[in-house]
Amino acid sequence: MREKELRRSMSVLPIGTVMKLTDLSARQIRYYEQQDLIKPLRNEGNRRMYSLNDVDRLLEIKDYLADGLNISGIKEVYKKQSQLEDERKRNMKKGLTDSDVRKILQDEFLNIGGLKPPSSTFDDPNNFSKFNN
Amino acid sequence: MREKELRRSMSVLPIGTVMKLTDLSARQIRYYEQQDLIKPLRNEGNRRMYSLNDVDRLLEIKDYLADGLNISGIKEVYKKQSQLEDERKRNMKKGLTDSDVRKILQDEFLNIGGLKPPSSTFDDPNNFSKFNN
DNA sequence: AGCTAATGTCATGTTTTGTAACATGAGTAG
DNA sequence: CTACTCATGTTACAAAACATGACATTAGCT
Known part of the structure; x- marks a missing residue:
């Protein structure tokens, strides 16, 4: 997990792929970034590189807009969400011992190394298209 | 599922992403394609577009090469795999259960020792090229 | 009408990818 | 040893994709 x-x-x-996946224009995608709704990384050549989570968020944004929410409204939503998330994490950590925390951090570090061979899943049964996270 | x-x-x-994911050079990736080990689709701009299955296969190829197999050896492996796969499908159609089929094919499996179950499908069987335009 | 938010469009420059040709190092056969 | 093949590197040039910034448009509000 x-x-x-x-x-x-x-x-x-890359952005071209994301355009197809979300049916948004490059202009829209860059605009949402400019409005701080997403923060794609850049590669060495300065190209925007998106994650599947970014794609999910873009699809959410699309839905929110279609529902009549405007950009700043959406911003509020995400602000609230991350506040809640932060708090959850803080509470979580307060319940753990020091060594638990060290173990967690080490595990995260080790996992940044690379993609493992085939067997693993890229999938996400519930999450790809709609509000879910 | x-x-x-x-x-x-x-x-x-795109190929740049695959390079990072597999740690192969563009030259290598294109070469394996030229040798018919993978068949990435092309977008309208003629750029190669890879799937995660393609990435898996490239990682497999890398392993096989590291194990001393040469390209034509690898080709054989995949040829055999898809033969087995085809046969399995035909037998399924004839009403045999999966485990029946497994027994029947056991000998053949032993002939090509030590390989993983067949994984990737090759040619856009599910019409996903629509994501490329 | 005037304003604003979201998006389209165009111009210009950089990066990435395509193909093709030639080069090279390791291993193998003669 | 020489010649050959295989897997890969390198280089050169063209086309496609992307970045950025400016200006245009459209719909909804006041």
Whole structure:
């Protein structure tokens, strides 16, 4: 379950791919970034590289807009969400011992190394298209 | 579970991404294609677009080469695999159970020792080229 | 009408990818 | 040893994709 999240956050998709996946124009995608709704990484050549999580978020944004929300409204939504998330994490950590935390961090570090051979899943049964996370 | 395979065969990754994911040079990746080991789709701009299954296969190829197999050896492996796969499908059609088939084919499997179950489908069987335009 | 938010479009420059040709190092056969 | 093949590197040039910034448009509001 940790690995899955890792893969979902790997920035590997160029904007052209994301356009097809989301049916958004490059202009729209860059605009949402300019409005701080997404923060794709850049490769050495300065190209934007997106993750599957970014794609999910773009699809969410699309839905919110279609529902009549405007950009700043959407911004609020995400602000609230990350506040809640942060708090959850803080509470989580307060309940753990020091060595637990060290173990967690080490594990995260080790997992950044690379893609493992085939067997593993890139999939995400519930998450790809809609509000879910 | 059907959806997972679908997603894995979506051709969305440009060669630069695949280079990073596999740590192969563009030259190598194109060469393996030239040797018919992979068949990435092309987008309208004639750019190669790879699926996660393609990435898996490239990693396999890398392993095989590291193990001392040469390209034509690898080709044999995949040829055999797809033969077996075809045969399995034919037998399924004839009403045999999967485990029946496994017994029947056991000898052949032993002939090509030590390889993984057949993995990737080759030619956009599910019409995912629509993601490339 | 005037304003604004979201998006389209165009111009210009950089990066990535395509193909093709030639080069090279390791291994093998003669 | 020489010649050959295989897997890969390198280089050169063209086309496609992308970045950025400016200006245009459209729909909804006041």
